[in-house]
Amino acid sequence: MVPVAIAGPKYMRVLRNILFVKGHSGPVAESVRAANTRVMVPGHHHQQHCIQLVRNRDYEGFLSSLLLPAEFRNSVFALRAFYVELAQVQDLVSQKTIGLMRMQFWRQVIEDIYSDNPPHQPIAIELWKAVRKHKLTKRWFLRIIEERERNLNEKAFTSIQELESYAEHTQSSFIYLILEVLGVKDIHADHAASHIGKAQGIVTCLRSTPYHRMRRKVYLPLDVCLLHGVSQEDFIRGNCGKNVRNVIFDVASQAHVHLEHARSFRKNVPSKAYPAFFQTVVLDDYLDRIRKVDFDVFHPNLQKRNTMLPFYLYIRSWRKIY
DSSP states (O other), X not given: OOOHHHHHHHHHHHHHHHHOOTTOOSHHHHHHHHHHSOOOOSGGGHHHHHHHHHHHHOHHHHHHHHTSOHHHHHHHXXXXXXXXXXXXXXXXXXXXXXXXXHHHHHHHHHHHHHTTOOOSOHHHHHHHHHHHHHTOOXXXXXXXXXXXXHGGGOOOOSSHHHHHHHHIIIIIHHHHHHHHHTTOOOHHHHHHHHHHXXXXXXXXXXXXXXXXXXXXXXXXXXXHHHHTTOOHXXXXXXXXXXXXXXXXXXXXXXXXXXXXXXXXXXXXXXGGGGGGGTTHHHHHHHHHHHHHTTTOTTOGGGGSOOTTHHHHHXXXXXXXXX
16 A cells, blocks of 8 residues: 555545546546546547446446556547447347347457448447557457357356356457557566456456346356355355355465466566556455455455545556556
8 A cells, every 4th residue: 555645646636536526637537527428429429438338337447447548548448348248248138149149240340340341339430440540459359259159158167267268268358459559569468468367257257146146147167166065056045155155265266376477477567568457456356355254255245346446546557566
């Protein structure tokens, strides 16, 4: 933790802009206020559409994006809006066929973007701008779509390795795109991104367990569940016994291992790559909180938003670490 006296007045001004936007100026405040404006899709309001979507559906990603240098912010919001659209398909459609149609729509959008003929859709227009500006790699977009499409089967991951593979193809691919926006081409940054993406995927699986339980779905790795003699029905019933907590401990520990691996490259990762890794603050926060409740994944404290998260995010960015 960085004392306020060390951080100085500039730090405090920006922190206020994050926490108390109304009445303040500055790039962060302007981005938040833009997200609050009414969305009128045609023309220059495409950017506000993306920002608002991310703020509503991925608040932590929204906060992380605000701390990016201004010249990269709109491009990253476009990427996050695209990612949010894909992520929510599974929850919004009632039939797999409709989900496949949505995935095909986005696959065609990417093809059209790279043919310089984007459809008149807010996210597509902003993605097209980002692709042209930063020469983004088409393969990462398609890999995210293909993996999301494959996951529409709604089956539990058979192993922790399968969960990691899914996270690599989705979360890590997304971070690779952010690195390209930042102009980072570095093997060490790529290695760090791979591990952070895997940690993100694992933590997301843990965090969504209470929600999926209400839909009578369980995605936690079956091999870890079998190791501790825990069935899917235990999670559906909201069981928080010792064996269930042991499953959560093992899965959470794997996320922690990936974060440590990512940080092992820190000395060799260029500092301009760090903004792509701000999500580690969110991961650290969740892993710390679940540890404090003895790995009870259903504990009410885990469902509450940490109001200090903007503060932690800015400190990490100010110190230039991940």
